[in-house]
Amino acid sequence: MKAAQIEKYSKELMAKIVDIPIPEISADQVLIKVKVAAVNPLEILNITGAVKLIQDYKMPLTLGNELTGIIEKVGENVQGFKVGEAVYCRLPVNSIGAFAEYAAVDADAIGHLPKNLDFTTGAAVPLTGLTAYQALHEELEAKAGQTVFIPGGSGSFGQMAIPIAKAMGLKVIVSGSPEAKERTLAAGVDRYINYKKENYWETLEPVDFVIDTLGPDEFEHELSVIKSGGRLLSLRTSPNKQFAVDKKLAKWKQILFGLAGSKYDKKAKEKGIDYRFIFVRADGKQLSQITDLVERNNIVPAIDPTEFKLEDINKALALVASGHPKGKVLIKLD
Known part of the structure; x- marks a missing residue:
């Protein structure tokens, strides 16, 4: 082959x-x-x-x-x-x-x-669907009534994260391009921020969670809109010691990741925020939950x-x- x-x-x-x-x-x-x-x-x-x-x-x-x-x-x-x-x-x-x-x-x-x-x-669907599912259920442990903000959430990750979050009873705010606004609103977001017209860190009231899809350049802006006691989960910035411990990686890897993520952990801790990093795993049982959600909401990714x-x-x-x-x-x- x-x-x-x-x-x-x-x-x-x-x-x-x-x-x-x-x-x-x-x-x-x-x-x-x-x-x-x-x-x-x-x-x-x-x-x-x-x-x-x-x-x-x-x-x-x-x-x-x-x-x-x-x-x-x-x-x-x-x-x-x-x-x-x-x-x-x-x-x-x-x-x-x-x-x-x-x-x-x-x-x-x-x-x-x-x-x-x-x-x-x-x-x-599978990679972004499982990433969104594990982010919201496991890493953020989000509960109905809480608010999650996804900067850059008008892309493929947001297509899956929005309906999963809404099914959990969350309020969802997304920033993205003007071209993606109508499609993203149709997915069920509660508020859409056009990044070309407004800076979310200047207009957003504090939220419970941020899921970072943009990387380290946005880290401090993202921290600034999270409530004390909230969580910032990154798909892109850097693994940290908590990630290595959760994944049961070798002690030397825990030390290395601890060093790599220390500046992000420190900045988050100063604001009373918990910093997490996610690397999605395969899970057929969770995928069956995502299948149900995709069928029920007729989600068709771009x-x-x-x-x-x-x-x-x-x-x-x-x-x-x-x-x-x-x-x-x-x-x-x-």
């Missing part, structure tokens, strides 16, 4: 198309014929080695964290899935490989494809109109790295 691989970590965003054997499955896995795989900023972190302290991969590495496809084989211990079913998933962190014609995936990581989505739109095949992987990576896709960037393998 064909697959997109790297042979070493590199700042150069280049993958190579290779022929490798179709993977064998264990008793707890399914073999998926991949239909569509999504290209995310996470792929860039995987290529550059930016997250190798969290997960250091053996080389060569088949890239890709998120896919849709059809089950071709089922391991003898697998229940709830059968050959021919359409599925989607965020692959387990330690065994990625969606940029290939076939993938062997742990059955407890996959979910049935939502009935209102096809293989294309479905590929845009897809970038540029069509890519596997051999176009480096063009797709360049588009994601540019930061200007018009929705989720996808690779069609079928």
Whole structure:
């Protein structure tokens, strides 16, 4: 089968198309014929080695964290899935490989494809859906009536985070571009801030939580709008010691992450705020909750109109790295 691989970590965003054997499955896995795989900023972190302290991969590495496809084989211990079913998933962190014609995936990581989505739109859901679910339920432990602000929340993360937050009874505020305003309001946000017309840190009343999608340059502005006792959860800024402890990483990694995140922890603590970092994991049970939400609310994520095949992987990576896709960037393998 064909697959997109790297042979070493590199700042150069280049993958190579290779022929490798179709993977064998264990008793707890399914073999998926991949239909569509999504290209995310996470792929860039995987290529550059930016997250190798969290997960250091053996080389060569088949890239890709998120896919849709059809089950071709089922391991003898697998229940709830059968050959021919359409599925989607965020692959387990330690065994990625969606940029290939076939993938062997742990059955407890996959979910049935939502009935209102096809293989294309479905590929845009698992990673952001699970990130939003774990952010709101586990990291923030948000309760009905509380307020969450998502700066830069008009993109693919917000598409999933908004309906999950609203289903939990939260008030949701988002900042983003004027072009995305109507689409984001239609998703159910309570307030939309056009970042080109107003600075959220000058107009926003204190909120319980902020989910950061923009990175370290926004850190102090985000802290300034959170109530004392609130939480700032980042998808991009820096892991810290709490992250390493929660992930049960080795002591030396806890020390390293503690040092890396210390300035953010210190600034947050001075304001009585808890700083967290998230690195999303695969979870089939949570994915089934997301499937229900997607179907109930008829959520259809935005897809970038540029069509890519596997051999176009480096063009797709360049588009994601540019930061200007018009929705989720996808690779069609079928």
